[in-house]
Amino acid sequence: MDLASITLKQAADLLRQRTVSAVELTQFFLDRIVTHNPELNAFITVDAEGALTAARQADARLAAGQGGPLTGIPLAVKDLFCTKGVRTTCASRMLANFTPPYESTVTRRLQEAGMVMLGKTNMDEFAMGSSNETSYFGPVRNPWDRSRTPGGSSGGSAAAVAAGLCVAALGTDTGGSIRQPASMTGITGLKPTYGRVSRFGMIAFASSLDQAGPMTRTVEDAALLLQAMAGHDPLDATSIDQPVEDYGSLLAQDKGPQERMRGLRIGIPQEYYTDGMAAAVRKSLEEAIRVFQDLGAVCQPVALPCTDYAIPTYYIIAPAEASSNLARYDGIRFGYRCEQPADLADMFARSRSEGFGAEVKRRIMLGTYVLSSGYYDAFYRKAQKVRRLIADDFQAAFTQVDLLLTPTAPETAFRIGEKNADPVKMYLSDIFTINVNLAGLPALSVPCGWDAQNLPIGLQLIGRPLQEGTLLSAGHAFQQVTAWHTRRAYE
Amino acid sequence: MSQKGLSTQSGAEGSARARYETVIGLEVHAQMLTRSKIFCGCSTRFGAEANTQICPICAAFPGVLPVLNREAVQMAIKTGLAIDGQVRLLSEFARKNYFYPDLPAGYQISQYELPIVEQGALWIDSPERGEGVRIGITRIHMEVDAGKSLHEGIYGASWVDLNRTGTPLMEIVSEPDLRSSGEAGEYLKKLRAIVRYLGVCDGNMEEGSFRCDANVSVRLHGDSVFGTRCELKNLNSIRNVMRAIDYEVERQIELLEEGGKVVQETRLWNADLNSSRPMRGKEDAHDYRYFPEPDLPPLRLTAERVAALREAMPELPDAKAARFGQQYQLSRYDAGVLTSSRELADYFEAVAAHAASLGHGNAKMAANWVTGELAARLNRDGVEIGQSPLQPWQLGKLVALIQQGTLSGKLAKEVFEIMCQEGGDPQQIAEQRGMRQVSDEGAIDVAIARVLASYPDDVAQYRAGKGKVMGFLVGQVMKATQGKANPALVNQRLLAKLAE
Numbered sequence: 001m002d003l004a005s006i007t008l009k010q011a012a013d014l015l016r017q018r019t020v021s022a023v024e025l026t027q028f029f030l031d032r033i034v035t036h037n038p039e040l041n042a043f044i045t046v047d048a049e050g051a052l053t054a055a056r057q058a059d060a061r062l063a064a065g066q067g068g069p070l071t072g073i074p075l076a077v078k079d080l081f082c083t084k085g086v087r088t089t090c091a092s093r094m095l096a097n098f099t100p101p102y103e104s105t106v107t108r109r110l111q112e113a114g115m116v117m118l119g120k121t122n123m124d125e126f127a128m129g130s131s132n133e134t135s136y137f138g139p140v141r142n143p144w145d146r147s148r149t150p151g152g153s154s155g156g157s158a159a160a161v162a163a164g165l166c167v168a169a170l171g172t173d174t175g176g177s178i179r180q181p182a183s184m185t186g187i188t189g190l191k192p193t194y195g196r197v198s199r200f201g202m203i204a205f206a207s208s209l210d211q212a213g214p215m216t217r218t219v220e221d222a223a224l225l226l227q228a229m230a231g232h233d234p235l236d237a238t239s240i241d242q243p244v245e246d247y248g249s250l251l252a253q254d255k256g257p258q259e260r261m262r263g264l265r266i267g268i269p270q271e272y273y274t275d276g277m278a279a280a281v282r283k284s285l286e287e288a289i290r291v292f293q294d295l296g297a298v299c300q301p302v303a304l305p306c307t308d309y310a311i312p313t314y315y316i317i318a319p320a321e322a323s324s325n326l327a328r329y330d331g332i333r334f335g336y337r338c339e340q341p342a343d344l345a346d347m348f349a350r351s352r353s354e355g356f357g358a359e360v361k362r363r364i365m366l367g368t369y370v371l372s373s374g375y376y377d378a379f380y381r382k383a384q385k386v387r388r389l390i391a392d393d394f395q396a397a398f399t400q401v402d403l404l405l406t407p408t409a410p411e412t413a414f415r416i417g418e419k420n421a422d423p424v425k426m427y428l429s430d431i432f433t434i435n436v437n438l439a440g441l442p443a444l445s446v447p448c449g450w451d452a453q454n455l456p457i458g459l460q461l462i463g464r465p466l467q468e469g470t471l472l473s474a475g476h477a478f479q480q481v482t483a484w485h486t487r488r489a490y491e
Numbered sequence: 492m493s494q495k496g497l498s499t500q501s502g503a504e505g506s507a508r509a510r511y512e513t514v515i516g517l518e519v520h521a522q523m524l525t526r527s528k529i530f531c532g533c534s535t536r537f538g539a540e541a542n543t544q545i546c547p548i549c550a551a552f553p554g555v556l557p558v559l560n561r562e563a564v565q566m567a568i569k570t571g572l573a574i575d576g577q578v579r580l581l582s583e584f585a586r587k588n589y590f591y592p593d594l595p596a597g598y599q600i601s602q603y604e605l606p607i608v609e610q611g612a613l614w615i616d617s618p619e620r621g622e623g624v625r626i627g628i629t630r631i632h633m634e635v636d637a638g639k640s641l642h643e644g645i646y647g648a649s650w651v652d653l654n655r656t657g658t659p660l661m662e663i664v665s666e667p668d669l670r671s672s673g674e675a676g677e678y679l680k681k682l683r684a685i686v687r688y689l690g691v692c693d694g695n696m697e698e699g700s701f702r703c704d705a706n707v708s709v710r711l712h713g714d715s716v717f718g719t720r721c722e723l724k725n726l727n728s729i730r731n732v733m734r735a736i737d738y739e740v741e742r743q744i745e746l747l748e749e750g751g752k753v754v755q756e757t758r759l760w761n762a763d764l765n766s767s768r769p770m771r772g773k774e775d776a777h778d779y780r781y782f783p784e785p786d787l788p789p790l791r792l793t794a795e796r797v798a799a800l801r802e803a804m805p806e807l808p809d810a811k812a813a814r815f816g817q818q819y820q821l822s823r824y825d826a827g828v829l830t831s832s833r834e835l836a837d838y839f840e841a842v843a844a845h846a847a848s849l850g851h852g853n854a855k856m857a858a859n860w861v862t863g864e865l866a867a868r869l870n871r872d873g874v875e876i877g878q879s880p881l882q883p884w885q886l887g888k889l890v891a892l893i894q895q896g897t898l899s900g901k902l903a904k905e906v907f908e909i910m911c912q913e914g915g916d917p918q919q920i921a922e923q924r925g926m927r928q929v930s931d932e933g934a935i936d937v938a939i940a941r942v943l944a945s946y947p948d949d950v951a952q953y954r955a956g957k958g959k960v961m962g963f964l965v966g967q968v969m970k971a972t973q974g975k976a977n978p979a980l981v982n983q984r985l986l987a988k989l990a991e
């Protein structure tokens with residue numbers, strides 16, 4: 001078996017059967033990282049020593065007949081999850097030398113489940129970007145075409161999964177940062193309901209939108225990972241205190257795809273069919289609709305009238321929160337401090353000017369502006385009202401249908417540098433994903449086709465709050481009858 | 492400002508002053524006595540070595556999140572109920588954004604548009620306007636304290652101590668209903684008594700756990716709009732609040748009388764110089780960019796939870812004073828003094844109860860001993876009632892001994908002194924030292940006979956109509972009995988003998 005393209009589920013079986021040890025599996029991926037990372041730049045930090053130690057512990061557990069489906073599985077972690085004792089940079093010069101003295105809840109839970117953290121993946125600086133080009137550590141390259149971006153902001157995690165540098169990865173999604181790169185690299189990515197997964201120890205970009213999720217080769221793998229990630233956390237006041245569905249069993253049930261999909265009502269938001277949608281994307285989506293219909297789902301048009309306001313609303317709320325969240329990087333207690341500050345004001349100003357990149361500074365300024373007295377009502381308060389209306393749109397749609405089906409991104413992976421000159425053009429890359437964050441809903445991206453340039457296309461399924469199970473079940477059914485998710489970017 | 496302007500109270504300037512009305516609003520920051528900080532589990536212990544009571548949340552490390560301390564919410568609700576406020580079932584935290592080294596997150600978590608308590612009031616006895624003046628309280632909101640910047644011991648730099656960061660505060664904002672420094676003082680005393688009664692704040696202004704800023708303006712009597720106000724800061728005692736207000740009122744009136752204008756500004760009080768100066772920098776020009784705190788969901792309370800806290804409220808100063816007036820027949824003043832702290836009130840009640848249990852229920856006398864002899868002693872030693880050298884039963888028994896005539900007032904004071912220094916039961920002390928008051932008519936008559944025999948001239952003068960001599964003769968009888976004779980009985984028997 002080709003270990004590079006192994007799914008989490010397959011790897012778990014091999015580990016349990018002792019066909020392969022966790023150390024062997026870990027060493028295999030560490031070797032692949034050494035070979036391929038210089039070109040892809042998917043990892044900022046590789047923790048070979050820590051990974052092998054964890055792998056040995058996993059082997060001991062497995063040998064003792066203990067451990068679960070995640071024990072011994074090599075994982076790549078987006079570099080904004082704080083990892084105790086392992087450098088966590090957020091792809092920023094500001095935190096290039098920051099080593100947290102605490103562990104994020106998500107990574108702690110996965111480590112407790114026996115996962116092996118290979119290293120920390122590249123991303124847009126502070127998760128601000130849609131192409132992974134804003135990283136202080138340089139852009140990530142798309143394994144399908146190295147002149148192109150893997151999308152962002154979780155571009156390093158997406159590229160690592162797509163290039164077979166890990167079995168699965170962690171991403172975070174504020175406006176599409178899991179789903180859009182998943183779509184552009186041909187993998188599966190899930191953004192859970194806001195509050196389903198703890199944000200503790202995840203370096204904040206926009207607190208009311210950020211959510212961690214799995215990036216994997218299959219929907220089944222995403223379900224296994226989410227199972228361990230999800231659940232209430234007393235350290236996060238916004239985490240939801242409700243029991244977690246058993247996603248693993250849900251997908252393990254001996255159910256055919258027809259059984260899963262029969263009678264399920266799928267809404268197709270009409271507002272998403274804009275000129276911005278590439279022809280190949282439209283074609284793949286229409287094919288996907290037919291697949292779901294063939295499985296017995298009922299597809300019908302639905303209206304989300306506020307869709308056009310999603311991008312402007314997002315680019316008020318997210319920068320507003322970011323401008324405040326990023327105020328703590330002042331050069332005093334941790335992170336970058338400028339040389340020879342003349343006085344306090346100079347230290348604040350220069351540490352931040354030198355420590356942050358251009359996109360981060362742009363958003364801090366934007367956020368500061370929309371919160372300023374005299375502008376607050378016109379921008380921030382109004383955006384909050386529109387956000388409410390966007391959520392109401394979804395709620396209304398979900399009275400008619402069980403799921404929404406859309407493309408994940410309007411086009412396939414674009415070239416590095418292509419959209420750098422025009423931030424608004426870049427922001428439009430998240431046009432189909434951003435309103436899901438504004439409404440706090442769960443959404444899943446799975447590959448559904450390739451365009452003429454051999455670049456992957458993704459579809460997005462959007463569910464009701466806390467209905468990750470329905471999403472996963474539908475996504476799994478799609479993967480049971482299609483083979484897009486088995487395509488590999490490497491030989 | 493000229494010396495003349497401040498000191499002259501007569502003539503034209505005096506009458507000018509009388510034409511102005513003072514308007515004061517107070518903002519009090521009360522540190523809540525929670526065991527842990529408001530958004531993390533760190534201890535709120537005061538006085539620990541710098542930066543030892545902190546965690547990544549206190550220090551606003553990347554990715555950490557605040558979790559609200561229920562105890563702090565509880566305390567804010569209780570305070571709201573104590574001032575007859577409206578407790579909001581839905582309140583909200585907000586971020587107040589500004590850069591400062593001792594504010595690690597770059598924002599303070601506070602409450603802004605939806606505070607936990609609104610529309611309260613408390614009643615004060617105004618030195619000028621009389622009893623029971625209502626002072627409105629606009630709001631109480633919860634917020635987090637900042638750290639401290641220290642500027643000592645290092646040249647050209649500052650230290651930051653984050654121990655205090657995260658300590659829960661209540662900001663209690665009054666309406667501009669106060670009309671004099673005296674009223675401001677009464678308001679603060681009442682508010683401090685309330686938070687102490689509730690056990691939500693230690694009320695210590697010197698240590699900064701109960702801090703006050705004053706907004707002061709003046710206007711001509713009858714004006715419908717307020718004058719321009721100045722905010723006074725660095726007021727670390729009630730006395731300083733009052734002095735700073737008086738100074739500010741004089742300053743503003745003088746400015747206006749000279750044809751000038753009051754500039755809205757923040758002024759820093761200097762107690763040593765007895766004056767204030769404008770704070771440097773454009774403190775009022777801050778744009779704090781408040782917005783709802785996305786890391787904390789809106790705070791929702793149930794009516795049941797508020798009702799349960801209302802049920803469990805202790806008796807508060809006003810109610811207690813009213814009860815003392817009725818139950819113990821105390822004057823409004825005495826009741827006010829005795830209820831100024833819960834500990835003092837409890838002490839007094841224990842004294843009165845012990846005296847009553849011995850069959851002597853004159854609480855007025857118990858009150859006199861607590862507010863008189865005992866208060867003087869505590870004051871002299873600079874201690875609170877909690878460190879009283881006497882247990883309530885000792886003082887209660889002493890009061891009972893006076894009331895039953897066993898001890899004279901003079902003897903009681905001696906016993907009091909002995910108890911303070913050596914402890915013990917007042918009755919045993921009196922008996923062991925033979926300090927029992929003599930109420931035996933026979934013994935007193937013997938002493939009187941001796942005195943009358945020794946001072947025949949004075950007896951003659953008395954009988955000739957010089958009533959004054961009586962005092963001298965009583966004194967001589969008391970002296971002859973080493974002060975132990977019951978003075979009332981001496982008086983009575985002496986009058987009878989002289990009338991013979």
Ligand SMILES: [Zn+2]
Nearest residue numbers: 531533546549
């Ligand atoms: Zn702490």
